[in-house]
Amino acid sequence: MSILAENLTWGVRRRTIVSGISISVERGETLGLVGPNGSGKSSLLRLLAGLKRPGAGTVTINGRDIAQVPRKALSREVAFVQQSAATETSVTVLDVVRLGRTPHRSALAGWSARDESAVVKALERVDMWGRRQQSWQTLSGGERQRVHIARALAQTPQVMFLDEPTNHLDIHHQIEILRMVRDLDQTSVVALHDLNLAAMFCDKIVVLQSGSVFASGTPEDVLTETLLKSVFKVTADVTRTAAGADMHIRFMP
Amino acid sequence: MMSSVASTSQGVRLPLLMVGSLVALAVAIATATAIGDYTIGLGTVVLSITNELGLTGAELSPIEQSVVWDLRLSRALVAALAGAGLALSGTILQALLRNALAEPFVLGVSAGASTGAVCVIVLGIGAGSNALSFGAFAGAFAAFGVVALLSNGATTGPSHTILAGVAASQLFSSLTSYIVTTSGNAEQVRNVMFWLLGSFGGVRWPDFQLLLIIVPLGLAVCMYLGRALDAFTFGDEDAAALGVPVGRIRIVLFAVTAMMTAAIVSMIGAVGFVGLVVPHAARYVVGPMHMRLLPASAIVGAVFMVTADIVSRVIVSQQTIPIGVVTALVGVPFFAVILYRARPQA
Ligand SMILES: Nc1ncnc2c1ncn2[C@@H]1O[C@H](COP(=O)(O)OP(=O)(O)OP(=O)(O)O)[C@@H](O)[C@H]1O
Numbered sequence: 001m002s003i004l005a006e007n008l009t010w011g012v013r014r015r016t017i018v019s020g021i022s023i024s025v026e027r028g029e030t031l032g033l034v035g036p037n038g039s040g041k042s043s044l045l046r047l048l049a050g051l052k053r054p055g056a057g058t059v060t061i062n063g064r065d066i067a068q069v070p071r072k073a074l075s076r077e078v079a080f081v082q083q084s085a086a087t088e089t090s091v092t093v094l095d096v097v098r099l100g101r102t103p104h105r106s107a108l109a110g111w112s113a114r115d116e117s118a119v120v121k122a123l124e125r126v127d128m129w130g131r132r133q134q135s136w137q138t139l140s141g142g143e144r145q146r147v148h149i150a151r152a153l154a155q156t157p158q159v160m161f162l163d164e165p166t167n168h169l170d171i172h173h174q175i176e177i178l179r180m181v182r183d184l185d186q187t188s189v190v191a192l193h194d195l196n197l198a199a200m201f202c203d204k205i206v207v208l209q210s211g212s213v214f215a216s217g218t219p220e221d222v223l224t225e226t227l228l229k230s231v232f233k234v235t236a237d238v239t240r241t242a243a244g245a246d247m248h249i250r251f252m253p
Numbered sequence: 254m255m256s257s258v259a260s261t262s263q264g265v266r267l268p269l270l271m272v273g274s275l276v277a278l279a280v281a282i283a284t285a286t287a288i289g290d291y292t293i294g295l296g297t298v299v300l301s302i303t304n305e306l307g308l309t310g311a312e313l314s315p316i317e318q319s320v321v322w323d324l325r326l327s328r329a330l331v332a333a334l335a336g337a338g339l340a341l342s343g344t345i346l347q348a349l350l351r352n353a354l355a356e357p358f359v360l361g362v363s364a365g366a367s368t369g370a371v372c373v374i375v376l377g378i379g380a381g382s383n384a385l386s387f388g389a390f391a392g393a394f395a396a397f398g399v400v401a402l403l404s405n406g407a408t409t410g411p412s413h414t415i416l417a418g419v420a421a422s423q424l425f426s427s428l429t430s431y432i433v434t435t436s437g438n439a440e441q442v443r444n445v446m447f448w449l450l451g452s453f454g455g456v457r458w459p460d461f462q463l464l465l466i467i468v469p470l471g472l473a474v475c476m477y478l479g480r481a482l483d484a485f486t487f488g489d490e491d492a493a494a495l496g497v498p499v500g501r502i503r504i505v506l507f508a509v510t511a512m513m514t515a516a517i518v519s520m521i522g523a524v525g526f527v528g529l530v531v532p533h534a535a536r537y538v539v540g541p542m543h544m545r546l547l548p549a550s551a552i553v554g555a556v557f558m559v560t561a562d563i564v565s566r567v568i569v570s571q572q573t574i575p576i577g578v579v580t581a582l583v584g585v586p587f588f589a590v591i592l593y594r595a596r597p598q599a
């Protein structure tokens with residue numbers, strides 16, 4: 001088991017935001033996290049990535065309790081792509097992706113061939129190699145998103161957490177990025193709003209509602225008309241091909 | 254391929270730049286030593302210094318030798334280290350607080366130092382310039398302590414820390430005003446004002462020796478944490494995701510900058526603008542990544558401060574303008590050029 005979360009609970013003051021969530025993700029699997037706004041997807045991702053300390057419960061990644069793993073060692077294995085990253089500093093695309101090597105470099109170590117190849121590969125992967133010298137400030141929203149994904153890839157992690165990575169992306173890059181995430185050997189947990197994309201690219205889906213797991217399983221099992229009605233308050237028509245491989249959700253006005 | 258990734262967009266070669274600016278620094282220090290109410294030839298300056306270092310044994314007028322060595326050289330070197338330290342502190346705080354307006358005094362250090370100094374001058378606690386320095390240093394650290402307390406050990410995020418700094422500055426400024434207005438006479442108030450605006454008048458070799466320990470040590474710590482500072486580009490949480498121990502780094506670097514600033518302020522007063530402007534100037538030349546930016550800031554700060562000291566002594570004959578006035582007068586136009594040239598290309 002690559003990621004195992006048991007009974008995670010987290011809240012601020014009196015309000016419980018994540019309550020009693022347990023999930024497990026196999027090595028190499030892609031888990032989709034869906035749910036309405038404010039259902040706790042980002043909070044859960046932060047708990048899983050060790051960026052917040054749970055009030056109760058544990059997260060185990062590759063067999064180790066992450067609360068016991070030093071920050072730097074953890075970041076060599078785990079990458080996190082924020083929902084929205086911003087800076088005022090005028091850094092270049094290359095500067096940003098090079099930051100991904102931070103956990104692998106000691107304070108004064110030089111730039112190694114391994115750092116180099118990780119950065120080049122990551123930039124090529126998201127189709128941004130040609131723009132590596134451009135200032136991050138001048139990138140479009142989707143390009144920024146891709147640069148951040150490249151930075152996470154440059155970390156060469158075994159586990160990736162992505163918070164709505166397809167925000168701002170055109171349909172071509174939405175599909176490209178999710179296909180890439182799925183095809184990587186890494187284990188990934190992806191928060192998504194587009195249920196069709198989630199169905200297409202995720203091996204398993206966890207539906208959150210008000211901080212708890214409402215349902216989990218394969219896309220076919222989970223994304224049913226009744227569930228969509230009760231969690232997202234929409235009427236939808238779910239069609240699938242005989243093989244069950246391609247499912248399609250059509251929302252009714 | 255290798256070089257295309259290893260170098261950043263700012264294509265200026267660092268070694269060349271470093272050598273160039275070290276030469277500029279040497280020239281500035283030599284000039285500062287030669288120029289004054291009593292101008293001494295550059296040859297005499299060099300010989301006086303080598304004489305004192307025991308390298309030469311040239312026959313020089315003892316007065317000239319003493320002016321060069323005891324007064325001007327120590328002053329120029331203190332100016333260089335103070336400029337470097339303030340610029341370095343500004344760079345660190347701009348990165349950690351992710352605020353382009355951050356400068357060494359944002360943590361209340363200068364206000365605290367003023368209060369400490371004023372206590373010594375006005376209330377007559379202790380005597381002599383040592384007592385003044387000590388008072389300023391103690392005040393600076395007291396203010397930093399208040400900021401640390403208000404911002405929960407600086408763990409609550411940049412805007413919180415800035416607000417705590419503002420509150421501490423206000424608190425200590427009003428304490429200063431209170432002490433000055435209730436127990437000061439006109440002469441004392443003038444002294445305090447003059448001190449606040451900054452002066453290299455009183456510095457001597459012991460000041461240099463202290464800064465020679467503190468500033469290079471500060472630079473070393475900052476360079477060691479330079480990569481971690483880069484990771485703060487997209488915020489604290491992002492830095493944590495890159496494996497940086499955010500809380501620990503922040504408290505270490507705040508303490509280092511407070512230490513440098515307090516030492517400098519206690520010697521030369523609260524000289525503004527260097528810590529704000531120089532990091533921006535350096536960033537404009539070498540880019541925002543700290544392994545280049547930190548040394549560049551330090552050296553630009555040193556050159557800037559030595560130059561400002563020269564200007565302060567020659568601009569009005571027979572009189573020395575407070576150094577803080579000069580840094581602002583020289584700094585603002587310089588800053589305007591950078592702001593103009595670095596504006597986003599619309
Ligand atoms: N630090 C915090 N303090 C108070 N409330 C918080 C905090 N963090 C999250 N919340 C609340 O917790 C709930 C869950 O937030 P979270 O960001 O996890 O939602 P989400 O599922 O990612 O939503 P979205 O789809 O809009 O991204 C929200 O109602 C939010 O207001």
Ligand SMILES: [Mg+2]
Nearest residue numbers: 041042083163
């Ligand atoms: Mg979210």
